[in-house]
Amino acid sequence: MPKPGEFIALLRSEPGYISGQALAKKAGISRSAVWKQIKALRKYGYTVESRHGLGYRLAGQTDLPVPWELVKVLRTSFLGTKVIFREIVDSTQNLAVSLADRYDSHGAAVIAEQQKSGRGRQRRKWLSPKGGVWLSVVLKPDMPTAKITLLPFVASLAVCETIRAIGLNARLKWPNDVMISGKKVAGILLDISAEAEHVNYAVIGIGINANVDSAAISAHIDNVKVTSISDELGRSVSRLELVTALLENLERYYLEMEQRGAIAILQEWKKNSEMLGRKVTVTQNDRTVQGVAVEINEDGSLMLRTGDGDINVVSGDITLRY
Numbered sequence: 001m002p003k004p005g006e007f008i009a010l011l012r013s014e015p016g017y018i019s020g021q022a023l024a025k026k027a028g029i030s031r032s033a034v035w036k037q038i039k040a041l042r043k044y045g046y047t048v049e050s051r052h053g054l055g056y057r058l059a060g061q062t063d064l065p066v067p068w069e070l071v072k073v074l075r076t077s078f079l080g081t082k083v084i085f086r087e088i089v090d091s092t093q094n095l096a097v098s099l100a101d102r103y104d105s106h107g108a109a110v111i112a113e114q115q116k117s118g119r120g121r122q123r124r125k126w127l128s129p130k131g132g133v134w135l136s137v138v139l140k141p142d143m144p145t146a147k148i149t150l151l152p153f154v155a156s157l158a159v160c161e162t163i164r165a166i167g168l169n170a171r172l173k174w175p176n177d178v179m180i181s182g183k184k185v186a187g188i189l190l191d192i193s194a195e196a197e198h199v200n201y202a203v204i205g206i207g208i209n210a211n212v213d214s215a216a217i218s219a220h221i222d223n224v225k226v227t228s229i230s231d232e233l234g235r236s237v238s239r240l241e242l243v244t245a246l247l248e249n250l251e252r253y254y255l256e257m258e259q260r261g262a263i264a265i266l267q268e269w270k271k272n273s274e275m276l277g278r279k280v281t282v283t284q285n286d287r288t289v290q291g292v293a294v295e296i297n298e299d300g301s302l303m304l305r306t307g308d309g310d311i312n313v314v315s316g317d318i319t320l321r322y
């Protein structure tokens with residue numbers, strides 16, 4: 001049985017219609033197997049026309065980041081050279097973590113069109129309907145364990161740049177949210193396995209509300225304002241193009257951090273953030289602290305100027321006060 005990538009290549013090589021019989025012969029499969037392949041391609045988002053007496057014609061490309069399309073356009077050296085794509089999965093993060101111990105997993109990406117149990121930080125839920133970009137990448141970083149918490153800054157910066165390149169004013173909010181006009185469009189999650197001196201692996205999860213109805217997500221959430229790229233643009237975007245640009249930006253920033261450290265990344269991150277100098281409320285579990293966000297420290301923590309002096313916050317959620 002040909003793989004979807006091989007079968008789509010057969011259809012593509014025909015400018016007009018190709019009969020089911022000719023397709024079956026070229027692919028070395030039965031006519032009914034051809035029909036199954038056509039059905040599968042339609043599920044992957046391709047438009048395949050069928051006409052009685054003429055056969056099949058490829059009339060529209062997919063916008064999904066399926067591996068056989070990504071491989072043709074992606075200009076990375078290692079990130080995304082191995083891709084697992086699923087229409088639906090519990091969580092790309094869980095699948096990626098289960099693969100991470102394999103010796104050849106560095107750079108592998110797991111992408112899904114929909115997640116049933118998407119995860120946020122601290123066991124929070126991440127709503128992941130069809131239309132979004134739900135992606136996890138496995139990395140085996142050559143960097144000290146203490147620096148690993150900076151990886152989400154690399155990822156959120158890459159997401160922010162990718163969204164800005166399509167003309168939207170994406171901004172970063174500590175620790176790793178990507179926002180448009182104060183509404184969350186993307187979030188980052190990090191899972192690691194590390195010893196004191198050595199990182200076994202890091203899995204970075206990236207969720208981007210690409211072509212989703214943000215009102216439908218908001219209906220289930222009360223503490224965060226939500227938006228999506230399609231709601232901001234008033235049209236859908238190609239998730240294939242979005243993921244391609246994202247993986248390219250992520251690899252570039254990751255290599256920069258591995259080779260030169262995180263200072264330049266944090267500088268760039270700060271330039272894309274609107275929170276420094278602003279009054280913020282930090283919520284950590286049930287505790288809240290108020291102050292002015294004055295700096296992102298070299299370890300990624302947030303320096304907060306409070307009435308009682310400066311404190312460094314390592315984790316929590318920020319609300320900007322106006």
Ligand code: BT5
Nearest residue numbers: 091092093118119120121124126127135187188205206207
């Ligand atoms: C995050 O957590 O922002 C990290 C989200 C990471 C999701 C990706 S998708 C691919 C990979 N596979 C996974 O299973 N996860 C990763 P946090 O900062 O804890 O934010 C979670 C909070 O955001 C929730 O409690 C909700 O309030 C809100 N939220 C949930 N779904 C959302 C969505 N689709 N868009 C915006 N906000 C959402």
